[in-house]
Amino acid sequence: MYDVAILWEWLSFAVRWLHVITAIAWIGSSFYFIALDLSLNRNIPGPADGEEWQVHGGGFYHIQKYLVAPDAMPDHLTWFKWESYATWLSGAALLAVVYWVGAELYLIDPAKADLAIWQGILISAASLGIGWVIYDQLCKSPLGEKPTALMLLLFALLVVMSWGYNQVFTGRAALLHLGAFTATIMTANVFAIIMPNQRIVVADLKAGRKPDPKYGKIAKLRSTHNNYLTLPVIFLMLSNHYPLAFGTQYAWIIAALVFLMGVTIRHYFNSMHARKGKPTWTWAVTVIIFLAIAWLSTFPGHDTYEEAEVRALTASEQRFASAAGFDAAHDIVVGRCSMCHAREPVWGNMQWAPKGVFLETEADIAHHARAIYLQSGVSHAMPPANITHLPPEDRAALVAWYQAATR
Numbered sequence: 094m095y096d097v098a099i100l101w102e103w104l105s106f107a108v109r110w111l112h113v114i115t116a117i118a119w120i121g122s123s124f125y126f127i128a129l130d131l132s133l134n135r136n137i138p139g140p141a142d143g144e145e146w147q148v149h150g151g152g153f154y155h156i157q158k159y160l161v162a163p164d165a166m167p168d169h170l171t172w173f174k175w176e177s178y179a180t181w182l183s184g185a186a187l188l189a190v191v192y193w194v195g196a197e198l199y200l201i202d203p204a205k206a207d208l209a210i211w212q213g214i215l216i217s218a219a220s221l222g223i224g225w226v227i228y229d230q231l232c233k234s235p236l237g238e239k240p241t242a243l244m245l246l247l248f249a250l251l252v253v254m255s256w257g258y259n260q261v262f263t264g265r266a267a268l269l270h271l272g273a274f275t276a277t278i279m280t281a282n283v284f285a286i287i288m289p290n291q292r293i294v295v296a297d298l299k300a301g302r303k304p305d306p307k308y309g310k311i312a313k314l315r316s317t318h319n320n321y322l323t324l325p326v327i328f329l330m331l332s333n334h335y336p337l338a339f340g341t342q343y344a345w346i347i348a349a350l351v352f353l354m355g356v357t358i359r360h361y362f363n364s365m366h367a368r369k370g371k372p373t374w375t376w377a378v379t380v381i382i383f384l385a386i387a388w389l390s391t392f393p394g395h396d397t398y399e400e401a402e403v404r405a406l407t408a409s410e411q412r413f414a415s416a417a418g419f420d421a422a423h424d425i426v427v428g429r430c431s432m433c434h435a436r437e438p439v440w441g442n443m444q445w446a447p448k449g450v451f452l453e454t455e456a457d458i459a460h461h462a463r464a465i466y467l468q469s470g471v472s473h474a475m476p477p478a479n480i481t482h483l484p485p486e487d488r489a490a491l492v493a494w495y496q497a498a499t500r
Contacts, residue, residue, distance in 0.1 A: 094140075095498075097117070097499075098463055098466060098467060098471075098495075098499070099467070099471060100142055101190070101194070102467055104190060105187070105190050105191055108183060108186050108190055109178075109187055111179075111183045111184075112180065112183040112184050115179040115180040115183050116175040116180045116327075116330075117177060117186075118179075118180075119177050119179075119180045119344040119455030120323055121175035121328070122173050122212060123316075123320060123323060125171075125325070125363050126316075127363065127366070128362070128366040129145060129156065129158075129224070130158065131363055131366040131367035131487075132145055132366045132367065132368065132449065133145050133158055138205060140159065140160060140163070140164065141157040141159055141263075142159055142160035143157070143158050143159050144156060144157045144392070146157070146348070147292075153408065160306065160309060161294065161304050161305075161306045161308075162294050162297070162304045162321070163297075163298075163310050165298065166295065166298040166299050167294075170295070170482055171174060171355045172288075172291075174283060174284075174288055175474055177279070177283040178280065180276070180280070181276060181280035184273060184276060185273075187283065188217070188269075188273055189235065191216065192266055192269070192270075193214045193217065195463075196214060197210065197407060197409045197410075197460075198460065198461070198463065198464070199263060199265060199266055200213045200214075200262055200263065200266045201213045201263070201463075202261075202262060202263040202264075203263070203268075203316075203404075204396060204404075205259075205260060205261055205263075206261040207398065208218070208261065211346075213261075213262070216261060217262075217266075217270060219344075220254070220257075220258070220270065220274065221270075221274055221277045222273075223254075223271055224250060224251075224254060224274050224275070224277065224278050225275050225277055225278050225281040225285075225321045226353050227250060228247060228250065228278050229281070229285070229286075231246055231247070231483035232286075232314065232315070233241060235270075236385060237311075237314065240314065240317075241467075242373055244318070244321070244356075247318070248349075248352060248353075248481045251271070251274075251349065251352055251425050251459065252349045253276065253346075253347075254271060254274055255267070255271050255345040255346075255348040255349050256345045258270045258271055258274075258311070259345040261346055263331075263339075264339035264341070264344045264394055265312045265333045265340075266340045267330070267331050267339065267344060267345065267348075267448070268333070268338060268339045268344060268347075268348050269329065269330065269331040270331055271329055271348050272325075272326045272328075272330045272332075275322050275325065275326050275329070277325050278318075278322070279318075279319045279323075279326070280321055282315040282316070282318065285313060285317050286311060287312040289311065289318060290308035290309070290311055290312045290421070291308075292308065293305075293307055293308050297330070299354065303403060319358050320359060320363070321355060321356055322352075322355065324353070324354070324355035324358055324359060325351045325352045325354070328351045328354075328355075329348060329351065329391075334448070336445060336446070336448055336449030337387075337390040337445065338386075338390065338448075339394075339427075340390075340394050340395060340445070340449040341389060341390050341391070341392050341393065341394040342392055342393065342394040343389040343392055343394075344394060346389055347386050347389050347390065350382050350386050350389075350457065351386070352387060354379050354381055354382050354383065357375040357376075357378045357379045357382070358375065358379055359373050360372065361373075361375040393447075395436060395437065395451070396432055396436075398435075398437075398453060398454070399487075400434050401436075401451070401454045401456060401457060402454050404454075405455055406455070406456050406459060407460075409460075410456055410460050411459070412459075412498055413458075413462040413495075413498045414455055414456075414458075414459040414460040416497045416498035417493075417496035417497040418493050418497055419455075419458075419459070419489050419494055419498075422458065422465070422490060422491050422494040423455060423458055423496065425483070425490060425491060426452050426458050426465060426486045426491075427452070427453070427467075427481045428466075428477060428481075429481040429482075429487070430475065430476065430481070431452050431453050431483075433446060433447060433451070433476075434446045434447065434450050434451055434452035435451065435452075435453050450464070452465075462495055462498065463493075463495070465491055465495070466492065466495035468489050468490040469488060469491055470489075470491035470495060471481060471492065474487075
């Protein structure tokens with residue numbers, strides 16, 4: 094029978110797949126409506142604020158927008174909300190499956206903060222709502238009438254959170270949490286502001302009242318913020334696959350610069366959709382920021398071999414290091430894997446350990462026991478193409494060691 098580790102890995106895969114699907118739906122509709130709104134032809138007679146003709150899939154579409162609301166409630170009205178809700182809910186589930194259950198491996202970095210698992214999870218969960226409370230109050234303050242100043246303050250908040258996450262979590266978890274922190278603001282915008290305001294407008298229409306324009310204006314501000322935050326969130330969610338993004342002491346600065354890139358890229362497309370020209374200077378700025386990120390990624394952010402060698406093992410690591418078969422597993426991993434998974438790899442022209450995973454010391458190997466079991470024991474994913482010729486009996490030894498520690 095499949096054991097818990099295998100079932101949990103498939104659960105992680107399923108939730109990740111769901112998260113990607115819902116994110117595509119949310120981001121797609123968000124980008125479409127922002128582009129549509131900016132490209133509307135507003136020089137038209139009648140009560141509509143603008144219209145647009147589009148062609149897609151063999152048919153023509155005639156779309157009209159009403160700045161506040163039409164004169165009467167239409168018989169059929171499509172609401173765009175579940176894309177956002179499903180993306181956040183699936184993302185929260187994935188956060189729990191990967192980073193809370195796997196807190197010792199992916200969330201907590203003892204070298205930064207010696208946290209108990211429950212403390213790391215508490216910080217993780219509680220921090221996600223902090224940004225929304227601060228951001229929401231800023232939007233409701235007089236700064237809501239000053240969009241540029243508001244965006245600058247939001248950027249400052251994101252920089253502070255990026256730095257803060259990097260002080261307590263692993264580099265991988267820090268960037269991922271900053272993405273979740275931002276996505277929480279975006280979804281809360283939909284759930285707590287945009288949708289309630291739209292419901293007020295619909296209720297006014299049904300009652301025969303003239304809707305107040307302020308509700309549409311408020312919703313538009315939050316929707317615009319979401320538009321500029323989307324690309325950085327995607328980068329941060331993908332960053333856990335690229336150690337150069339999170340495996341450096343300046344990962345928090347990299348994350349902050351990504352938000353600036355998101356602004357420059359979206360400004361180009363928003364200007365183009367609004368028929369205000371193509372500000373090509375934004376691409377030059379984007380390239381400069383990207384090169385700065387690439388340069389910052391070269392600064393090391395991990396411990397040295399000597400520091401790793403003397404580090405005390407955590408309770409979980411001690412369990413695997415003291416299990417039957419660990420000595421054999423240690424020799425197998427050092428002989429077949431550590432030439433790549435080293436702080437200074439010696440395989441070919443490799444400069445960085447794949448995925449930022451080190452397998453040199455006893456603590457390293459015990460720390461990554463579950464990954465070793467899944468990647469090299471149960472499956473043949475590692476070594477890639479079995480390039481170091483790991484024989485079946487060694488894979489069986491790795492399985493036996495992991496199972497001995499988890500019985």
